[in-house]
Amino acid sequence: MKQKNTILTIIIFVLAVLLAGSRYLSPTPQTQALSDEVEPYLGPMMGDASPPSEPVKLVFIHHSCGDNWLDDDNGNLGDQLGANNYYVSDTYYDWGPDSIGSNTDIGHWWTWFRGTNSYTYTQALYDTTNKHASYTRPMAEPGGENKIIMFKSCYPNSELRGDPTEAPPPIDSNPLRGQGVGANHTVANAKGIYIDLLNYFESHQDKLFVVITAPPVQDSTWADNARDFNTWLVEEWLDGYSYSNVVVFDFYNVLTDPDNHHRFRDGSVEYINDQGGNTLYYHSGGDNHPTAAGNQKATGEFVPLLNYYYNRWKSGGACQALSGASITGPANGYTNTLYAFTAGYTPSDASTPITYTWTPSPTAGSGAVVSYTWATTGTKNITLTAENCGGSATQPHTITIKIKGHYNIYLPLILKNYAPPANGGLVRPSYLVYQGAFTYPTGDDWAYSARALAYYPDGDPGSLYATGHDQNDSVGEMTIPEPVISDNFDDLPQAAILRPLADITGGWKGNCTYNDDCQYREVDGLAYLPNVAKIAWNLNDWYNV
Template sequence: MKSRNTVILACACMAALLLTAASPNPQELNPQAPQEPVKLIFIHHSTGENWLADGYGNLGEELGENNYFVSDTNYGWGPDSIGDRTDIPDWLEWFDSDQTTAYMQALFNESDQHAAYTRRLADPGGENRIILFKSCFPNSELGGSPDDPPATYGDLTVGGAKFVYNRILEYFASRPDKLFVVITAPPVSSREYAANARAFNNWLVNDWLKEAEYTRKNVVVFDFYNILTDANAHHRYADGKIEYIAGKRDTLAYPSGDDHPSEKGSQKATEEFIPFLNSYYHQWVVDAPAAVVAEAGNTSALPQPTKEVPRAESQTPGGALIDDFEGSVPSGTDGWEVFWDESVPTRLRCEADATVAHAGSQALVIDFAIRPNSWATCNLLYGSLQDWSGYDGLAFYLSAAQAGLVFNVDLYAGSPDAQETYQYTIETPPDSVSGWISISLYWSDFHRVAWEEDAGAVFDHPEQISGLAFGLNTFPDTPNEGMIRVDDLGLIEAQPESPVTSQ
């Protein structure tokens, strides 16, 4: 625990302050459960575990009764055991770091339980759409002063905590397809930092989004802290609006022998939270997209396919089309072939399919379920080296079952005894779900894979193509499941060079 300067604050507080801060339009509130199951995940430690637990806070079971399919994270969860770290400064690692893409893919696809609560709903499939996250009670011992402005770095002070929440708001803005619910840290029994905790949580509820001029409906704050400070303190749906009543004290009013909230306090929070969440869910979901593309990032390298390509002289393709998937095998190949990590039960379907096509009657469907830390590829391998130097790159049409699916486009170049692999990573955007989108990748977009010599080198010898592939792998300890379709795979016609004019 870092040392802090003791803050003595004398203040006069109203016994009960009624507010409607950060509340939806009262005419639009709907405290009823969603009609269809909604996937929700809760990031927590011990207080959250108690809150979820049957016979303690009962939150898990009550959420299920309101049509939420609940999953959660706890100590030891996820890539890099990120579940161990839920203090306020740790939210920067979760939502504002180089690892955010990997952590979020794992979080959005988690469907297991890490606490003891009844879950009767069947998994409706797809990603978690609601993200609850909460720090534990030591995060109510914030240093600094109640009125401190946001600092320039994150730590366990009032200013440092404000900095953290301002930074992570940028990620939330990029994901309007997710509803992020901030659960404030519960209070402690000590009065030493109580004024700071109250001031910070008041800022979160009343000022955070206003100061940031944040207008999206996908971020909401539930003041778990306030509810637990007084029997008469509330944050709830009541009489057609969101009601906020601050009580007389700033410390824990529901102790359990230590600073974990008691069963009574946890159950009070559950009773108030469920209609509160329903109200904000209905406001958000009206305009929420089904999914959006997450922050792009390279995934870890795929293992090289083991099939050898015979040495041969280069041949120039007869046209710009590589494969329209209408039935004919591309000349000089055995058609599309599947390779995968045989040590795990990975599933990969890669074949022409007549269900949906961009043009003609068929497209290549790639339906996959890649186990964590594994890989698979859908390959087109040539019996002789292809000279594609008269073209500028690859082009194809893409359709996806959902946004945010990560796959690679791979190029293989050179003879079998010196084969090189180059790669470009794609994350499926939202418009690929509603229809077909055009993808154009130029040779300079491809870089040599990390496991080979000269990793990161730009691809520069299209006259030595031995094959290409659509590759699939995973973020650490995270599965990769979904389906994409590809149609009209071809080569980009080279653009004539502009003549050089002498001055």
């Protein structure tokens, strides 16, 4: 029978010593000692991006860039929408009453939805089955009105003038109202137009209105203004709008760089808009019409996002606004070390999708889980902005970064004022100083354990790898809390589990073949090998004599 031990505490003999190369104790950035791979965290699955179960009628107001995006030999948006159960119609130049289809600049949207003849224009829009671009409708016309209204201005609308910080004027005095691109085409005036449109959208909850931002141009003169305006549309325009029937797709952003995105990913909306520049990336020479490659990228990002927006809208109910955001992550760290941070929000039933924007841009990751590393020491600031259909919430976080170097640690056993003689010598009790104790993690798996221990030096004060219950011979990792000197067991701090108990021998502990009398094998030795950053182990054959 294996020997049964009493409840174990670790008695720590400690002297503050200097150790080079230590690192903040955090299970996320540590070198992998039990496995070479870690399963990535993909974030919570919060939304439904499946296509509608029945055909849904959609109409798209556009000009040449939208035509290319829809065409099956360019962006292929029309066919992809059809494959997702949308019955697509579209309008072009000269369409509709008063040839309203010819007018698609930002100022013209006021004419469509808020002007004197808006009822005439919008009713024709809701009823139309017009098809201009080249795409295939894979289903019969389902009848009824168009339920999804997409509208997009062409690329000249990205040349927004003026001061982007200027306040939007009241709609009655907005000189862009009903007008095309010209001297009054400023950021402030464009914001004023979109703010006023919400009055119409709020009164038409039976429609899903999808704003497609104007594509970028190659000229950088007003490119920063275009970025400011389109970011405002995505992140601020709908603050305080309590319904889910208005959404934005940042077509502009998707076309500015391969690494800029506006898409539905891992259960939430991912919005990355700080990679590359603010001008058209997908171009061919001097033409500002996006290339097929850019349009196809936009198609791949837009269609699942539209599915999600549609499902959210159809689920009904008012938008549940965010009330707060949170960041989970370390408060201390070391240079040139990757640390993970996880976003959270309140209330837990806030409407999704949640868009997460991290400042500064993360070193790695996106969405709810990102990672940062810093090359310099000091206090580093991270800001998270979480946003949904009802508004946004911001949360700061600070982390103090130190250079890897010399820090006090606690070791299981350390010598005090001892210099061994040339011919060797014994370790005597007078060389040691008692600094207290702490307890193992709770649970039966950790009882009758500690046959083997290994000190892992990464962090301050490091951690311990240890065997668990002697009938299992598994190995796990635990923290080293600061020990306490006390006669009361309940006063002792308890180690926390960093890595759960697992078989690190790859099954060898059950392979008892070395000795004919062997009954089982035991993990009776552990050591950390810094040159390979791994935990080494050894087994012995246990047998009765």
